[in-house]
Amino acid sequence: MRCVEEPRANSSTLNQLQRDYNSLITQNTQLQRDYDTVIAKFPFLDQYCPLRSQKRVCRPCPEGWEQRNSTCYYFSTERKSWNAGRSACLKQGADLVIIESKEEQDFIYKHIGGLGLHWIGLSDSETEGTWLWVDGTPLQKDKALWRNGQPDDYGSEDCALTWPGVDEWADVSCDEHVKSVCKTDALLL
Secondary structure (H helix, E strand, C coil): CCCCCCCCCCHHHHHHHHHHHHHHHHHHHHHHHHHHHHHHHHHHHHHHCCEECCEECCCCCCCCCEEECCEEEEECCCCECHHHHHHHHHHCCCEECCCCCHHHHHHHHHHHCCCCCEEEEEECCCCCCCCEECCCCECCHHHCCECCCCCCCCCCCCEEEEECCCCEEEEECCCCCEEEEEEEECCCC
């Protein structure tokens, strides 16, 4: 029985194959993210792509929402408790806003200005003094925009809102009835 030796690949070929493989993994990951975004938005297809004259016209954000970069915001007009405001956002495929930068806070403030209080997705209802965003991430102290003297937990104040007339937050009872700011990813196809 004769053994046939297989040809060996040289190191530059192996390196190129590894780079190609890594590139394919990166592309696959991005395609999976894009697919997951489309699937998540599918129940809300009519909001993003309404049927007009027997043709679907797609937009990055549902009608009545504001777009900033790759994100959509809805500034509600109805006053609800924090939980009811959050439920209303969730029913639209969104959640209460998680404010990730001073620029985002400025964008929100520009839209609500002196138009009253608005819920944001921040609460310490699980553990007093531990402020968590609706996705479970803790508030970073250096990114907190609390009004002077806030949060003060006066009378079980566990939910955060924007303060009218100033670009800051305050804590109030989650049962107060105020407007909400919802946030979701834009549909970018």
